[in-house]
Amino acid sequence: MSHVPNSTTRQKVMCRLRAKTLFLLCSAATASLAVASTRSIPRRIATSDQVLVKSLPGFTNETANVNGIHLHYVTGGSGSPIILLPGWPETWWAYHKVMPELSKTHRVISIDLRGMGASDKPVAGYDKKTMAEDISGLITQLGYSDTYVVGHDIGAMVAFSLAENHPKQVRKLMMLDTSHPSPAYASLPLLPLGDTFGDRADDVHPYFWWFAFHQVKGLPEQLLEGRAGLEQDWFFHYMLKSDAAVDTTDRAVYAAAYSSRDAIRASDAWYQAFNKDIADFSGYGDLPMPVLGVAGPAFSRLKALLDTKAPGSTTVRIEGTGHFIPEEKPIELLGYCRTFFE
Numbered sequence: 001m002s003h004v005p006n007s008t009t010r011q012k013v014m015c016r017l018r019a020k021t022l023f024l025l026c027s028a029a030t031a032s033l034a035v036a037s038t039r040s041i042p043r044r045i046a047t048s049d050q051v052l053v054k055s056l057p058g059f060t061n062e063t064a065n066v067n068g069i070h071l072h073y074v075t076g077g078s079g080s081p082i083i084l085l086p087g088w089p090e091t092w093w094a095y096h097k098v099m100p101e102l103s104k105t106h107r108v109i110s111i112d113l114r115g116m117g118a119s120d121k122p123v124a125g126y127d128k129k130t131m132a133e134d135i136s137g138l139i140t141q142l143g144y145s146d147t148y149v150v151g152h153d154i155g156a157m158v159a160f161s162l163a164e165n166h167p168k169q170v171r172k173l174m175m176l177d178t179s180h181p182s183p184a185y186a187s188l189p190l191l192p193l194g195d196t197f198g199d200r201a202d203d204v205h206p207y208f209w210w211f212a213f214h215q216v217k218g219l220p221e222q223l224l225e226g227r228a229g230l231e232q233d234w235f236f237h238y239m240l241k242s243d244a245a246v247d248t249t250d251r252a253v254y255a256a257a258y259s260s261r262d263a264i265r266a267s268d269a270w271y272q273a274f275n276k277d278i279a280d281f282s283g284y285g286d287l288p289m290p291v292l293g294v295a296g297p298a299f300s301r302l303k304a305l306l307d308t309k310a311p312g313s314t315t316v317r318i319e320g321t322g323h324f325i326p327e328e329k330p331i332e333l334l335g336y337c338r339t340f341f342e
Contacts, residue, residue, distance in 0.1 A: 047256040058076040072111075073109050087178065106341070121266035122266075126269035136169055148170075160179075164285075175291070178302065180277065190212070193207075229254075239323035241296075294318060318333075
């Protein structure tokens with residue numbers, strides 16, 4: 001006599017079948033999403049400093065303990081020293097297109113700032129005056145009495161502070177498309193002006209919404225941990241004239257450098273220190289050394305600052321570039337370096 005399952009048994013069997021089917025469907029969907037995800041992410045792109053430096057013959061990775069922290073820098077070449085200071089959301093690699101040529105006539109030192117790349121990310125010290133102390137300590141430790149200094153973005157702010165607070169260490173100063181925080185920063189609009197906010201920056205009315213976003217403590221780490229490249233891709237597109245100037249490898253390097261909670265926290269702290277930077281700026285005098293501003297979209301803003309704080313300085317505009325001059329116009333930048341750092 002065959003066994004005929006009762007209704008309770010049949011219900012249990014059907015529940016098990018439905019659960020197994022649901023599990024299989026979810027597994028397939030997850031696998032499909034994983035495949036789609038990996039298709040959109042470059043695979044096997046090496047982003048370590050050890051690998052990157054091998055693409056720059058004659059350069060080496062170095063570290064130094066200065067001002068209570070470890071700084072990472074990449075150096076090569078011989079001759080009078082040029083200090084290269086990058087900004088957000090990049091690392092020392094921002095200057096890789098100009099470093100080999102500069103190294104033919106100079107000792108080149110491209111530095112990961114406090115909170116950047118392989119340098120330490122302490123809980124404090126992200127005002128530009130303290131960050132300049134880091135660079136001053138490194139210059140002293142390397143045995144240089146004075147240096148040529150180039151700064152871009154956050155690095156330009158640090159370079160300006162270094163020149164103000166340690167003028168004897170800066171023979172000549174070059175600032176790229178960024179000014180030091182000043183009282184004008186407090187007047188930046190919360191909302192974009194009219195219809196000027198699009199997918200590319202309006203050179204006359206740029207909307208710096210990320211200045212405010214990076215003021216928030218804790219939330220950016222939760223949103224961006226493991227996926228800093230999302231914000232970076234938007235930012236690069238917004239601030240570049242040509243997306244190709246910061247290529248797939250570059251973006252992988254920068255995404256890897258900023259995707260940890262500590263890296264996000266530290267880089268946000270550069271922005272959270274702006275009020276302190278503005279207060280320091282109010283006590284600064286005129287810069288005594290030759291100063292050159294090289295700008296793209298920020299020409300008028302950079303010129304206004306240098307006309308005030310560096311009498312006799314020159315500010316030039318490179319046409320056809322966005323914010324990232326070392327990547328977008330490396331040949332033009334090298335031309336100005338050769339002329340200015342003679």
